Structure formats: structure tokens, C-alpha cells
């Protein structure tokens with residue numbers, strides 16, 4: 310296997326398929342996952358076998374670090390700061406993204422919000438793809454990770470809307486009660502958004518106001534990705550043609566010249 314090297318924060322000298330890496334950031338419940346889902350839907354990638362997908366999506370939540378028992382007790386009372394950069398294992402995230410960029414198959418755990426823990430037994434296999442979407446509140450916070458993205462999107466949804474959605478989602482899907490959600494929001498989520506997430510908006514290439522409601526912005530992004538995928542397909546078929554020509558030359562049955 311080739312060594313993965315970085316030059317000026319970008320990958321260099323790698324084998325295999327190097328995907329186009331798109332970072333999708335924004336505050337909690339801004340619609341990051343929904344925007345990624347819309348992009349995947351519009352590109353016809355959702356009802357497709359995982360091994361065949363040209364576009365895949367992963368979440369930063371798969372890189373929350375493991376908590377000690379004392380931290381889990383705090384988390385159960387809404388007293389752990391999951392919005393601080395220290396809550397993440399950014400080294401593991403960088404390593405995984407480098408593997409993905411090197412065109413290697415990876416395994417990424419899912420995250421269990423009810424138990425505040427990763428579910429290593431419920432990992433998702435990420436097969437080599439042409440485009441990889443990486444969504445999360447702090448995907449632009451760590452410079453080593455920020456520098457890996459070829460395109461950066463920031464989902465910008467007003468904070469009242471985000472809080473309203475978060476309350477409903479956390480109660481219905483993440484096993485929380487109202488007091489817990491509001492206390493965590495006031496004590497950690499909101500201050501951390503202002504200190505760590507919001508300042509990273511300046512790194513974005515495209516800001517998407519109103520998230521998934523902004524169909525114009527989503528269609529423009531989808532069009533850009535579609536053009537990229539078409540170019541990938543063109544260069545794949547050119548590579549295949551070259552391969553056929555060289556193979557036949559080696560077998561001695563035909564006399565094609567090696568193509569470059």
C-alpha cells in the first residue's frame with residue numbers, strides 16, 4: 310500500500326480513487342443532514358447499493374471521543390459539553406478522511422445519542438466513492454481537517470428555528486426531556502456555537518441560508534457535483550480504453566501503442 314502524504318495540507322502521490330471531499334458545517338439542527346440527504350436524493354444515490362454509490366455521506370458525530378463513566382453521568386444530566394472541540398477525536402477523524410482520500414474502504418462507527426457512545430458493532434462501511442460529504446458542527450474548526458476539503462458549505466439557519474427543531478428532535482429521537490434540552494442549549498450549545506462554530510463560516514465557499522428550504526442553492530451545488538461526476542466517468546472510460554490497448558499489446562495479439 311502506498312504511503313499517504315500531505316503537501317500544503319493536500320494529498321500527494323496517492324493511488325486509487327481520490328474523491329472530491331465536501332465539508333458541510335452549520336449550527337446544531339441547521340439542516341446539515343437534511344441538505345446532504347437532498348443532495349444524495351437529487352443525484353439518485355439514496356436507493357442504491359452502498360458498494361455502487363458515487364456519492365457518500367459521513368458525519369462528524371462518528372468521531373465523538375469515548376467518555377469516562379464520570380463524564381457519562383454528567384452527559385445524562387445534560388451537563389457535558391458536546392459542542393466543545395475537546396469532545397471530538399479529531400486525530401481519528403483526520404486519519405479516516407486521509408484513508409478515504411486515498412481511495413481506501415473504511416469503517417465508521419455510528420453514534421448512539423441516547424447512551425452518549427459510539428456503536429462500533431453498528432459501523433458503516435464507506436466504499437471508495439467519487440464524492441464524499443462530511444457534515445458536522447465543527448468540521449471547519451480543526452485546520453488539519455479544514456484543509457482536506459475541496460469544497461466547503463455552511464448551512465445558515467436562524468437560531469430560533471434551530472432551537473425549535475432541536476427541542477423536537479432531541480425529545481422524539483434522542484431520548485431527552487425538555488429541561489435537559491434547554492439547559493444543555495443555554496449552558497453549552499449556544500455559547501459553543503458562538504465561540505467555535507459560527508466563526509468558521511468565513512471558511513465556507515458557499516453559504517446556504519435556510520438550509521434544505523433553499524432549493525436554488527441545493528440545485529446549484531447538485532449541478533456542480535453532477536458535472537464533476539460526469540468528468541469522473543469520462544476519465545474512467547478513457548482509462549479503460551488505455552488499459553485495453555496496453556493489455557492487447559502485451560498479449561502480442563494486437564499492436565496498439567501505449568497511450569498516455
Ligand SMILES: Nc1ncnc2c1ncn2[C@@H]1O[C@H](COP(=O)(O)OP(=O)(O)O)[C@@H](O)[C@H]1O
Pocket residue numbers: 335336337338339340341342343344474475478519520521522
Ligand atoms: N427545511 C426544514 N424544514 C423543516 N424541518 C427541517 C428542515 N430541515 C431540517 N428539519 C428538521 O430539523 C431537525 C434537524 O435537521 P438536521 O438536518 O438533522 O440538522 P443537523 O444535521 O444540522 O443537526 C430534523 O428533525 C429535521 O427533520
Ligand SMILES: Nc1ccn([C@@H]2O[C@H](COP(=O)(O)O)[C@@H](O)[C@H]2O)c(=O)n1
Pocket residue numbers: 336337338341370373384391392421422424425426445446498
Ligand atoms: N451525546 C451527545 C452527542 C451530541 N449531542 C449534540 O449533538 C449536536 C450535534 O449534532 P447535530 O446533528 O445537531 O449537528 C451537538 O450540538 C451536541 O450538543 C448531544 O446532545 N449528545
